[in-house]
Amino acid sequence: MKEKILLKKGNIIDENGKVTENINVYISGGKIHKITNEILNELMGRYEEVDCTGNYITPGFINLHTHSPMNIMKGIAEDISIDNWFNEKIFPYESKLTDEDIYWGAMVASAEMVNNGVTAFADHYFAQKSVYKAVEDMGIRADIAPTIFGLAVDYRNQLNDAINFIEKYQGKNSRVNLRLGPHAPYTCPGDKLTEIIDVAKKLKAGIHIHVSETEEQVIDSIKDTGKTPVEVLYESGGFDVDVIIAHGLWTKKEDLKFINDKAFFAFSPKTYMKLSMGEGSIYNLKDDINFSFGTxxxxxxNTLSPLEQARLFALNGKFISNSATDFKTIDIWKALMNGHNALKFNTGKIQEGYNADLLIWDLNKLNTFPVYDPLTSIIYSSNPDNIKCTMVEGEFLKFDGKLKADTDHILKQVKKIQDNILKRGKGESKVQY
Structure with a gap:
């Protein structure tokens, strides 16, 4: 596609769910240049036209918390408790992953996300250079946080590697942001969490951390420290920087006094259901917490779709609250869009000057038609086939339903790695869950 693109005669759905029909969006240099209901004759011939008649144009989706290389282990640990999931399956298999495994895991994950309308994701994993390369090769945006385990014997090396990575790569690619990824308060106990956050301050970077995932974690934290994990994070300075809180499923109401507007929670309800992690508190605290969705x-x-997570959150919320009028469609849409505010890529609004990270939807399909309310059709009825195009910084990564990436090659490489993972078997994990 040419650098100058005209999305012609589409219906815009903005970040607040407002629909404006029959609008032309002019894109130049990766940004939204002009929005008008007129065809600008002086620009004709300079922009490549994409007919969006009858289609809807929205901001892209943000996946606010994921571990993209773990796509390489999709389905390897099923129907087991959360303790066994970590300690008997995931951590042991992870201990033998190579940089190549992680690259292709991130590649297949990025391709899946682009297909699902994700234009940017917040990643939390190790071998961060492999993830960075995959992000560059796919063309998607990413906020990458190298994972740091404070309890690991090589903690100091992990921290130094993360520092060197951020110092070398921060600002090198407009589609990538970097921050530190302390795993969790219970795996980065005491002064180590404070040290990591102090380093983040010096680097002018944020953090991405798992907090209060399970009820047991909260109970153990109170028993060991006299504080909840959220309070531990607060006292370590975690709310002095931009922070993505993965899950926070069991955040307590009394924790709210520690949380400020620098914090964004990433809810992943499918995981909570899958691993039987309980109802938690997030459905009751949703109006008091700044949140969006991760996968x-x-x-x-098993899937990397923030839209699916939002759908499950809405349905669970209605069920748990015993209120069909709560968890309104418009509020779920706004929460989906809120992820853009967390990652700060100048995206999430269809306004002049914003980066053109956009989706084009075809809702004239069996699963979504007829359309009385496009937001309802998207949130409750759509699937990736309804996403005709995924655009990042004015570049189509998916066009007319087809990914730009060579998915056949990606799948072939992933199959080889799957065979190698099973052949190598499990190793010894550095930490215990």
């Missing part, structure tokens, strides 16, 4: 890793939730 967690595909080894737990």
């Amino acid at each position: 967690d890793g595909a080894a737990s939730s």
Whole structure:
């Protein structure tokens, strides 16, 4: 596609769910240049036209928490408890992953996300250079946080590697942001969490951390420290920087006093259901917490669709609250869009000057037609086939239903790695869940 693109005669759905019909969106240099209901004759011939008649144009989706390389282990640990999922399956298999495994895991994950309308994702994993390369090769956006385990014997090396990575690569690619990824308060105990956050401050970077995932974690934290995990994070300075809180499923109401507007929670309800992690508190605290949706890793939730997670959150919320009028469609849409505010890529609004990270939807299909309310059709009825195009910074990564990436090659490489993972078997994990 040419650098100058005209999305012609589409219906815009903005970040607040407002629909504006029959609008032309002019894109130049990766940004939204002009939005008008007129055809600008002086620009004709300079923009490549994409007919969007009858289609809807929306901002892309943000996956606010995932472990993209874990796509390489999708389905390897099923129907077991969360303790066994970590300690008997995932951690042991992860201990033998190579940089090549992680690259192709991130590649197949990125391709899946592009197909699902994800234009940017927040990643939390190790071998961060392999993830970075996959992101560059796919063309998607990413906020990459190298994972740091404070309890690991090589903790100091992990921290130094993360520092060197951020110092070398921060700002090198407009589609990539970097931050530190302390795993969790219970795996980065005491002064180590404070040290990591102090480093983040010096680097002018944020953090991405798992907090209060399970009820047991909260109970153990109170028993060991006299504080909830959220309070531990607060006292370590975690809310002094931009922070993505993965899950926070068991955040307590009294924790709210520690949380500020620098914090964004990433909810992944499919994982909570899959691993029987309980109802938690997030459905009751949704109006008091700044949140959007992540997918967690595909080894737990099996798919990388923030839209699916939002759908499950809405349905669970209605069921748990025993209120069909709560968890309204418009509010779920706004929560989906809120992920853009967390990652700060100048995306999420269809306004002049914003980066053109957009989706084009065809809702004139059997699964979504007829369309009385396009938001309802998208949130409750759509699937990836309804996403005709996924655009990042004015570049189509998916066009007319087809990914730009060579998916046959990606799948072939992933199959080889799957065979190697099973042949190598399990190793010894560095930490215990």
